[in-house]
Amino acid sequence: MITVSQLFIYPIKSLAGIPLNISEVVKGGFKYDRVLMISEPDGTFITARQFPELLKLKTAIVNNSIVVSTLNNESIAIQFDEFIETNEPTEVWGNHFTSHIAPIRLNQFFSHILQKNVQLRWIGTNLTRRTKRYPQTPVSFADGYPYLLLNEASFNHLQQRCSEKLDIQQFRSNIIIQGALPFAEDGWKTIKIGDVIFDIVKPCSRCVLTTFNINTAKPLANNEPLNTLRHFRTDEQGEIDFGMNMIARNVGSISIDDPVEIIERQPAKKYIKSFPENNQFNHKQCNITFENNTIKGNQQQTILEQLEQHNITIPYSCRVGICGKCAVVLKEGKVNPLTQSAIKRNHHILACSCIPEGDINIELIKKPQ
Structure with missing residues (x-):
C-alpha cells in the first residue's frame, strides 16, 4: 500500500520547514505554507539561493502567529494583523501579483540578519497570485505550484547513486510518500490522499537550492545531488527533474499514514540517460x-x-x-x-x-x- 510518510510546511519561503502529522488543504496550498516571503524593497523575491543562511532560521506556529528563531536564540513573533493593508506589487519568477508589507520591526529583524535592506511580505487572505498554467488556481509564495510530492523510494534510489549523504528535506517537499516503486510517480496524473484529490501538473525542475546542507547552509561537494540527477533525470530541454508539482481540486485535510489512491495515470516523461562510467564522477x-x-x-x-x-x-x-x-x-x-x-x-x-x-x-x- 502507498501511504503518506511525512508532511511539511514552510511558513516563510526559504526558511526551515515544520513537520506535521496532519495538514489542512486550503486555497493556495497547505495552511500556513509559504504565506510569508522576504523580498527586495521593490517586491522582488529573495530566497536561500542567494542567501543560504536563511535555511538555518527555524519557524514555528504559536497561537496563530509565526515565530522565527535564529541560532543565537533570538526570536521574533509575526502577527498577521500587523501587516500594512495596502496591496503592493510583488514578483516571484516573473509572476506579478500583490502582497502586504510587514511593519518596520519585522523588516529590521531580517535586514539585520541579511545585512541589507529587505522586507517581509504576507500573501494575505485574498490571494491575487495564480499558477501560470492554471489561472483559476491560487498559489502562495511557492516557486510555481501549491504542492510538491516526493517518493521515498525515488529518494533512496538517488542516494544509492550519489556520493554525498543527502537529507530528503533538501528537496523541500510538502508531501512525502512510501510504498511505491522508484519513480512510479512519473506515470501518475490524478491521485487522492485522504479526502483531497490532487492533479499532478508536471515534474519539478530542480535548482542549486537542493545542493545546500539544510543544517549548515553549506553547499555539498561536487554540486550534489544535481550532479548525480543530471545523468538520469535530465529532459530534452536540459531541465533536471525530481518530485512532482501538484494542485488540489478541493479543500480538506491529509494525515500521516493516509493511503494514496492512483485515480488516473499518464505516460511518463522521457529522460536522457548518460550514466558515468562505473558510476564515478x-x-x-x-x-x-x-x-x-x-x-x-x-x-x-x-x-x-x-x-x-x-x-x-x-x-x-x-x-x-x-x-x-x-x-x-x-x-x-x-x-x-x-x-x-x-x-x-x-x-x-x-x-x-x-x-x-x-x-x-x-x-x-x-x-x-
Missing part, C-alpha cells in the same frame, strides 16, 4: 584562468562556485541559469553545461550552470555601474 583538477590570474579548480563544481571559494565575486541572482547575470566569456577550453541555456552566443556562458571539462580561460564581463 570525474574528480580531476584543472586550472581556471582569468585576467592574468589562475586558480586551482576541479571538474565537479560550477565555475561560479569555484570563483566564490577563492573570494572572487561576480554578479549573480538566480544561480539556476535564468537571470543571465553571471555570464562570462569562455576564451579557451571546454565546459559541461548543466542546462541548454547555459551556453550563449559569442562564447558567452553562465558561470552558475557550467562545469569545466579541463583547463579553461575565461573573461569576466564588466557590468555597468
Whole structure:
C-alpha cells in the first residue's frame, strides 16, 4: 500500500520547514505554507539561493502567529494583523501579483540578519497570485505550484547513486510518500490522499537550492545531488527533474499514514540517460584562468562556485541559469553545461550552470555601474 510518510510546511519561503502529522488543504496550498516571503524593497523575491543562511532560521506556529528563531536564540513573533493593508506589487519568477508589507520591526529583524535592506511580505487572505498554467488556481509564495510530492523510494534510489549523504528535506517537499516503486510517480496524473484529490501538473525542475546542507547552509561537494540527477533525470530541454508539482481540486485535510489512491495515470516523461562510467564522477583538477590570474579548480563544481571559494565575486541572482547575470566569456577550453541555456552566443556562458571539462580561460564581463 502507498501511504503518506511525512508532511511539511514552510511558513516563510526559504526558511526551515515544520513537520506535521496532519495538514489542512486550503486555497493556495497547505495552511500556513509559504504565506510569508522576504523580498527586495521593490517586491522582488529573495530566497536561500542567494542567501543560504536563511535555511538555518527555524519557524514555528504559536497561537496563530509565526515565530522565527535564529541560532543565537533570538526570536521574533509575526502577527498577521500587523501587516500594512495596502496591496503592493510583488514578483516571484516573473509572476506579478500583490502582497502586504510587514511593519518596520519585522523588516529590521531580517535586514539585520541579511545585512541589507529587505522586507517581509504576507500573501494575505485574498490571494491575487495564480499558477501560470492554471489561472483559476491560487498559489502562495511557492516557486510555481501549491504542492510538491516526493517518493521515498525515488529518494533512496538517488542516494544509492550519489556520493554525498543527502537529507530528503533538501528537496523541500510538502508531501512525502512510501510504498511505491522508484519513480512510479512519473506515470501518475490524478491521485487522492485522504479526502483531497490532487492533479499532478508536471515534474519539478530542480535548482542549486537542493545542493545546500539544510543544517549548515553549506553547499555539498561536487554540486550534489544535481550532479548525480543530471545523468538520469535530465529532459530534452536540459531541465533536471525530481518530485512532482501538484494542485488540489478541493479543500480538506491529509494525515500521516493516509493511503494514496492512483485515480488516473499518464505516460511518463522521457529522460536522457548518460550514466558515468562505473558510476564515478570525474574528480580531476584543472586550472581556471582569468585576467592574468589562475586558480586551482576541479571538474565537479560550477565555475561560479569555484570563483566564490577563492573570494572572487561576480554578479549573480538566480544561480539556476535564468537571470543571465553571471555570464562570462569562455576564451579557451571546454565546459559541461548543466542546462541548454547555459551556453550563449559569442562564447558567452553562465558561470552558475557550467562545469569545466579541463583547463579553461575565461573573461569576466564588466557590468555597468
